Amino acid sequence: MYQDLIKYLEGIDPILAAFYATMFTWLVTAAGASLVFFFKTMNRAVLDGMLGFTGGVMVAASYWSLLAPAIEMSEGEGFTKVIPAASGFLMGALFLFALDKTLPHLHINFKETEGIKSPWQRTTLLVLAITLHNIPEGLAVGVLFGGVAAGIPEASIAGAVTLAIGIGIQNFPEGIAVSMPLRRMGMSRRKSFMYGQSSAIVEPIAGVIGAFAVTFFTPILPYALAFAAGAMIFVVVEEVIPETQQDKNTDIATLGFIGGFIVMMSLDVALG
Template sequence: MSLFVGVMIPFVGTTLGAACVFFLKNEMKPFVQKALLGFASGVMVAASVWSLLIPSMDMAEGMGKFAFVPAAVGFLLGIAFLLFMDKVIPHQHLDCNEPEGMKCKASKTSMLLFAVTLHNIPEGMAVGVAFAGMLNGNSGITMAGAFALAIGIAIQNFPEGAIISMPLKGTGLSRKKSFVYGTLSGIVEPIGAFLTILLASYIEPMLPYLLAFAAGAMLYVVVEELIPESAEGEHSNIATIGFAVGFVIMMVLDVALG
């Protein structure tokens, strides 16, 4: 039961964030959006380091001086995987007029949804592999540590859900549809988490690689999308402050609960 609850926590965060469309009348102010993007970046970077890369190297300590190998290889494979998905899956970002990925005839709303869903994949994997490490018992990841990661991602999913649903309402969609689309963008997280847990149970020796893989995938999203979007135009300093706050919160959560 605790495993199910932990895996669902990030999805709840996205849903609550998407629900902001019912309470906020106007579109989100640019400086608020930048602060939230920076915050999400900070959480993801801290989670990648403390909750994924460090446990990956700790698990491989038996390799001695080469304990970095699983973390390095997994990290690069995670980057490559998201780079491939970015090139293949058709999607479009909020501030861009041109779609990316393979060409298709999907609507702009669908393309926006695909973009966010694509970026939620590594977050689901990260939560899944953390709980898989906890179940393994030899990874150094505790139940509290896995929950800390899930809570941290849920915290950054809350503003992310709002960032999705509010602009969708601005495109002419009803509040209800904007909420549904915002919520659906996060459904890939629990699905990805459960699939990762199942996969890890069959290939237990690969767990250090999977931890680093999830870290690489998350950091790809941060470097490729979140930070550039938060740094565009004015108020980029607000994004930097948001990054610092998100990083510290996730670091504290992981160390205090882990």
């Protein structure tokens, strides 16, 4: 089945393939958010473990699927070879840093509001927080498919699909992380689900933009891959990991992180 999927995606426009792949990651987010129809709350230890898993997947994907290919396809030797990856990584982190400081958003614990002051409701601020996570994820998948369209040897459909699968897996708990707190606040199941799944709508948009950009400006591919990696690592260190440390579940969150890293690394090596 996996090989059939690869053959199908190889036969269509890579930008369209990027759209399909990021639609998949969005649908997995919606699947996670749909649990709100069956449960009103979720054990905090379970949520912290799932968020730790999310962080592990993102860190592993940042290296195995993004940084390593970016370095491999860069020209030159020594420090010259690493310049595109290092500069792209820095730009990605700074981009998310700028968004984090300007876009109003609320952390999952409902205690920390960041960005410029806004009269927006806490619901909107929470959705924006998860949306920040999803921008680099969609961009990462799109950039890899764009590399395929540009004919870059180091970029493959299999690698892009593997990354989309990994991103999709870790999107499941992100959907839960939005919908469950909203349900706990008294919001209806339907509205909680709608807000939960809507946080990932940005992924197909970012994916198509990333694929287009690389297709028309092939030399930026190493920078674009590293840019997505830097943005993802910023999200993990600034929001995902601190969020798992709010309660007394640090060991569970750490084991979840290790598990997520192993899963993504295994997927990339075995399938990519």
